[in-house]
Amino acid sequence: MFYVKMFFQYVAQYMKIRLQYRADLIVEIVSDLLFQAVNLVFILVVFGHTQLLSGWTRDEIIFIYGFFLVPFALFSSFFNIWDFNDRYVVKGEFDRILTRPIHSLFQVILERMELESLFGVITGMAVMYYAGGRLDINFEWYEPVLFIVFVLGGALVYAGIFIALASIAFWSDAKTSIMPMMYNIGNYGRYPVDIYNSVIRFVLTWILPFAFVGVYPSAFFLEKTEWYPYSFLTPFVGIGFFIFSIVLWNEGVKRYRGAGN
Template sequence: MAREIVWNYLQQYVKTKLAYRADFIIESIADLLYQAVSLAFVLIVFTQVPDIAGWTRDEIIGIVGYFMVPFALFNCLFRGSWYIRDQYIVEGQLDRVLIRPVNPLLQIYLEMIELEPLSGAVFGIALMGYARSRLGIELIWWEPLVFVILVAGSVLVYGGIFTALAATGFWAEGRSGVSPLIYNLTGYGRYPVSIYKGAVRWVLTWVIPFAFVGFYPGALFLRHDELALYAGLTPVVGLVIFALGYRYWLYGLSRYRGTGS
């Protein structure tokens, strides 16, 4: 039955998108333009300097390109984390979710799934290809598989962090919490951590590990083998962060008594 419900979610979503194709196209283009702004910022910076902390223009473009892929997938799959506090906890829609025989968190994320951000992922892959071509890097047979694994790990980093932030709504009042603030920090992962001071670098690696969403795994595909160990830790960090975020969600859910209590 759980599989049928999940399948019905996906079917209804596809039907909705097909019914509003123009909106889907417009939103996809808007998301693509948003990602293009990130690239434009990099290009503007490199009109003034030859490199940033030893990283060339094409290397930064490659890292930004990698970053765009998990960032887009996160916005596609975990968009529901933005609505858990206000729509599901404060307004009580979680009560409706809890009576169904499907994992509540999975239901929320399925209800809020969005395909429009995937245009950013395609753009990111294109940027990686461009950067690697400019740097004379040829494709190795194992790279596509490793790319998928590392991207999955990067997405889980985001998913775990924002699931945990959403779960704070079980205790804290208010509709948004600190999620918008942390979301604004996600962009730090698209640049080499070597450009930041020691404390910031440490925070971006081990406290709010956004460096594993862009820089470390992205650098691997630019042949920066000195960072291979960090890149290899990406799926591990992703699994740990998501497991912690999910456990925190379950703890908060166990204390939930509905809007009428």
Template sequence: MMFYWSLCVEYMKNYAKTRLTYRMDFWIEVLSDILFQGLNLIFILIVFQHTPSLGGWSQAEVVFVYGFFMIPYGVFGTFFNLWNFSERYIVKGEMDRILTRPAYNLYQIVLENIDPPSIFGSVFGAVIMIISWSQLGLPFEALDALMLVVFTLGAVLIYAGLYTALTAISFYSDAPTGILPLMWNIQNYGRYPINIYNKMIRFLLTWLLPFAFVGVIPASYFLDRHEDGLSTLALFTPVVGIVVLVIGLTIWNHGVKRYRGAGS
């Protein structure tokens, strides 16, 4: 554990040295991310200019869900920036370099592509949650803080498992492009009330590609949505996260064993 922790520290130091050389690029990236998330929030507000509720959810509740959705997504974006994996590690052969080192291969890849500015998305989401929490008049207890941490970790594990599995497709296919952007679009459905979708999409978002567990379901716990059963279902978020992560790592490890070097 100490070895892996020290490795993480060294990678963070190298990242800081690089960013200190181009400080303006760092803040431009942070600003662009915040503006993008701000546009998504504006879209939600515009929708509620034309309807008083969305599937029985008020504007403040939907904004609250969006705020929670941003917290695990920001953490995930910081540590699992794997969008260019196929091009960099398979096509260009950098996976060969990774496999010659003693540390776990996925851990190395994650650290090489770490993106700390994404954590500001989590800060943005937390601010939205706090404002919405106050507007909704929700009580706040010590247990709520603990459950927020548990749900966030569970949601991050779901993200990590799903995207690790999808990234691992690069080991099996020569043309995996287009899959990750499609999944990125699907994940955004998790920030809206799940009851506005038909049964097939609800089943997909809950049990097959459980993006509902990264947004609306765990957020429902704090909103006391007992009438639709979401508050109870939210308690399964960490369990779903562990299961999805195990599946993702299994697919990844099998793919690594299948890998035979650059050009394979």
């Protein structure tokens, strides 16, 4: 209950700050929507030259993209830690974090949250509704529950990977990191993995499992039976990677030397 109370206090303070600069908030929301629209236009351009992409139709890939936007929006809202190396380790703000009687990762996550990114959930649902209508997808009574489970699993996959990457800063003390590159690699998860070669497919499934954010869970709703085992692995992969990242983070904190060293 203590952590729940702290969460809502952080959210309240965040909303007070953001609403003080409403124009800036609106610009950020619009820019995010434009970025998502550009990616959608890219898919449409690709399918302007072909009818199928490794057996996947245009509407199926649009559906996958829409699904991908939902867990990615959750991740972007609460795990925006791309600048952890520079801000918290190199500049020493992590010293301040360690003086408080609350888990360090919990503080970092809430300090860096961007709740406006949650609009991506609405965008993703709208894209899925459009593509699902064209594909004549009918949801069974239990599928909304599976949808929530798959979305949370995909968000945990993203969170686990980037928390693990942020944890490397405790050992490296480097100002730069591989975060930007990893963000670009994560975009591969919004497309069917069988359009890539076997090496990339393996990496996106078992090393950096971004495929569990988009294509694998959404394949269940597209009735791609050959991918069903991977679909149901999504929550387990997400939980597994997230737990691993927490363990790595805790070990890294033990080795943190402080800004004065």
